[in-house]
């Protein structure tokens with residue numbers, strides 16, 4: 001690693017430690033790390049602990065705890081939906097900036113960093129765009145120009161206010177797709193070919209020279225067979241390596257971290273190894289959308305603790321695996337949860353057969369769950385020599 005290409009986020013950590021030490025612990029008033037927020041404990045390591053934010057929940061006057069926790073527990077925020085293309089430009093040429101602006105203002109008021117999500121994705125595109133392409137009224141050439149304009153407009157509007165942009169999201173297929181051999185999937189690859197990925201990073205860089213530009217995807221927590229035909233992590237690794245070799249300004253790879261307790265998950269060292277391998281390419285890493293869902297059996301729904309407890313424990317263990325791996329690798333700049341309370345989680349609305357839920361770190365009444373406590377203890381018990389301040393790459397030109 002060439003050190004001059006990286007900057008230490010540890011300055012933040014040192015400042016935070018200094019701040020924590022301004023009031024010395026005494027026998028009568030010992031310093032109690034368990035009383036600190038995830039944000040404060042993370043910043044000891046230069047690590048941002050973030051959350052996705054729902055603007056509807058933020059604006060719900062009857063739900064003040066949402067706003068309180070979103071502002072106090074986290075040092076980074078991501079718009080769960082407000083920066084997606086369908087939200088920003090529901091009608092062609094008419095932008096609805098208000099919700100995204102609100103999130104950026106909220107972050108500024110609370111001294112939080114912002115992860116911009118998302119510039120190029122095949123989901124949540126405006127109807128006028130997808131139907132225009134389907135009926136042939138938008139040509140391929142015009143589509144490419146619309147994408148360039150979209151990226152340029154959005155990135156310029158928030159220039160200097162976004163720490164990390166998810167430039168391209170979920171471009172790679174899964175083994176259960178057809179064909180099962182991994183490939184570039186979805187609307188953009190089908191209409192523009194995979195070259196749109198390099199274009200998108202170049203357009204984003206031209207619009208903001210300083211934001212860290214990320215590729216973001218799920219099911220890339222650990223390497224599998226090593227064969228890019230069926231190992232999605234390997235496919236994304238090879239893609240990143242290829243983009244870097246071409247001089248494309250990709251600064252980071254975000255691993256979403258949507259896990260489920262019903263699946264065989266990874267151990268901390270497998271995840272650590274994957275983060276290390278990506279950072280060997282010179283890119284930053286981050287967990288960007290962590291949640292760990294469980295099947296809501298009849299017993300769980302009836303409140304049967306014998307069914308609920310193992311799920312809460314498995315969920316906590318999985319949140320913790322990703323956090324420990326992130327702490328162990330200095331390129332891992334942030335750990336973002338995809339919503340922090342079961343009151344506002346995308347999971348129950350998405351997975352209904354069988355129903356799934358219990359995916360976040362606070363329950364529906366904002367009581368911290370075991371997962372929250374485990375994340376906290378991971379942050380408290382980490383430190384040198386194995387856990388060192390973060391190292392961020394300089395944005396690539």
Ligand code: G3I
Pocket residue numbers: 080081123124169256289346
């Ligand atoms: O805004 C409409 C509302 O007007 C309408 O009444 C309601 C009825 O269904 O739908 C609302 O839109 C919903 C939107 O979230 C805002 O709440 C959509 O139906 C719903 O599909 C959409 O789901 C979002 C999902 O992305 C869509 O793909 C989730 O909230 C959001 O958490 C989820 O986030 C994605 C990341 O962006 C990328 N990675 C995966 C992650 C989870 O799917």
